[in-house]
Amino acid sequence: MQVVFHCGVHGTDLYRMVKTLLQNRDWLLRNGVEPVTPNRHHEVFNEALSALRGGPATPEMEQVMLDAILNSDNPRRVICSTPTFLGKASRAISPEGLYAAAGEKMAALANLFPSAEVEFFLGLKNPATLVSFILSQEGSGSYAELMAGVDPEALRWGPAIRRILAALPGRRLVVWCHEDTSLIWPEVVRSISTMPADVPLKAGLQILGDILHPDGIRMIREAMAQEERLTVASRRRIFAAALEKHAQPEQIEVELNLPGWTQQMVDRITAAYDADMAEIAALPGVEFLTP
Numbered sequence: 614m615q616v617v618f619h620c621g622v623h624g625t626d627l628y629r630m631v632k633t634l635l636q637n638r639d640w641l642l643r644n645g646v647e648p649v650t651p652n653r654h655h656e657v658f659n660e661a662l663s664a665l666r667g668g669p670a671t672p673e674m675e676q677v678m679l680d681a682i683l684n685s686d687n688p689r690r691v692i693c694s695t696p697t698f699l700g701k702a703s704r705a706i707s708p709e710g711l712y713a714a715a716g717e718k719m720a721a722l723a724n725l726f727p728s729a730e731v732e733f734f735l736g737l738k739n740p741a742t743l744v745s746f747i748l749s750q751e752g753s754g755s756y757a758e759l760m761a762g763v764d765p766e767a768l769r770w771g772p773a774i775r776r777i778l779a780a781l782p783g784r785r786l787v788v789w790c791h792e793d794t795s796l797i798w799p800e801v802v803r804s805i806s807t808m809p810a811d812v813p814l815k816a817g818l819q820i821l822g823d824i825l826h827p828d829g830i831r832m833i834r835e836a837m838a839q840e841e842r843l844t845v846a847s848r849r850r851i852f853a854a855a856l857e858k859h860a861q862p863e864q865i866e867v868e869l870n871l872p873g874w875t876q877q878m879v880d881r882i883t884a885a886y887d888a889d890m891a892e893i894a895a896l897p898g899v900e901f902l903t904p
Contacts, residue, residue, distance in 0.1 A: 614689060616729040617805060618722050621696030622712065623705060624746030625736040625791040629819065630694040633802050636816035645689035646806055654682045654693050662721055669727040678725065692805060694734075698722060702746070703753040708763055711740065711773040716780030723784060732785040734805050735777075737890070739792065740768035741882045745869050756872050765874070766882055770889040778898050789902035790890055795821055795856060796849050796904040804902065810845070821852065829859025849904055 619630050634641065634648035641648060657678055661670060670678070683691065699705070699715050707713045723731040738746070744765065747753050778786065787804060789797060798821075799814055808814065821830065836851040837843055869879055894901035 619694035619734040620698040623702040647688040
């Protein structure tokens with residue numbers, strides 16, 4: 614059995630993955646893939662993680678958990694998706710950098726099902742907008758409390774992903790940039806669900822519907838209908854054209870009003886983020902999804 618954990622990160626998904634997988638549930642279940650909603654696995658996993666303290670579950674414990682979270686019999690692939698797998702958003706930043714505890718948390722998740730083939734999926738986010746998102750969440754405290762003296766320009770994804778890889782030797786790790794999601798969402802969903810390209814994907818335009826004027830969705834549907842053979846490249850071209858013409862600025866532009874931040878600083882953080890993404894894409898052990 615394969616067990617897949619989609620771990621966010623915070624501010625990248627808003628449970629869209631769960632919703633999209635549930636829209637395609639009929640095909641998934643027919644093909645041995647079961648998406649498990651957070652309300653089914655949250656308490657079960659939390660109790661097990663607390664009891665195991667990072668150690669591996671026994672075969673009996675694995676079976677008890679599977680019986681508790683699954684509706685189908687013996688699926689070949691189980692998908693669990695929630696940003697809370699990585700803990701509270703306010704703990705994403707520490708003097709050790711971004712998500713310093715992520716490797717340990719993900720290794721503990723893998724140990725819930727030691728007999729399974731465990732995979733991890735992770736959407737990454739520009740640290741500049743990540744800080745802004747965390748501050749918008751209830752209970753995150755003030756900017757000074759969140760950052761606790763950490764230099765915003767020291768928040769780098771390269772070291773974070775290296776720590777995760779070191780904690781998950783031999784595990785599949787699939788990574789993408791949240792900023793690319795509108796262009797690659799169907800590939801992300803198909804990758805996590807093993808849904809072939811020739812199977813119609815329901816709700817594949819859902820994420821674009823959040824940021825496009827309705828005219829943009831109509832433009833996409835009409836352009837896709839005219840394609841004799843719709844390929845990944847042609848679909849992305851259509852998506853990009855619709856985004857350029859019909860994107861709603863208020864849905865895609867993030868206003869950063871953080872103490873002491875300047876546009877120059879945001880530009881430097883973004884440039885460092887881009888450099889980290891290029892480095893991460895080349896790391897052995899990382900599957901990087903790009904437009």
